[in-house]
Amino acid sequence: MSLTFSNASSKTLWAMVEWSYPNCPDGGEWMKKGWWQIEPGGTAVVYGGDVQAVNPIWYCYAHAADGTEWRDRYQELVPSRAFAWCTDTADSSSRTILMNEIVVSRPDHVHTFLP
Structure with a gap:
């Protein structure tokens, strides 16, 4: 059981994920983590566990x-370096990104970044 990102594009990409994490220790109700480098045609497991049990919205x-x-x-808000932060965490190097919403349909879910 996991959430896997798949890269269907012809470009190397760097990906991040955010999931529900009630009472996150550094503040907020969500955890954000990145950056996975995923080569064209490659995959990365970004969360190990039953994604539906966490929340169907990612x-x-x-x-x-x-x-x-x-x-x-x-x-x-995310930094350019690797991170695992609660949503209320940021630093002076952080920048604003605009995320996609994923609705997971089963405990083992693959999200594909299309060309």
Whole structure:
């Protein structure tokens, strides 16, 4: 059981994920974690466990070196370096991204970043 990201594009991408985490120790109700480097055609397990048991709603974002983004409208602050933070955590290097919403349909879910 897991949440896996799949890269169907021709570009290397860096991805992050956000999930429900009630009473997150550093503040907020959500945990955000990134950056997984995923090569074209590659995958990365970004959460190990029953994703439906956590919450059916998850969020993600990815970007490529050329500026391509896989995004939507849900704002979050993230740093450029690897991180695992509660949603209320940020620092002076953080920037605002716009995440996609994922609705998971089973305990083992694959989200694909399309070209």
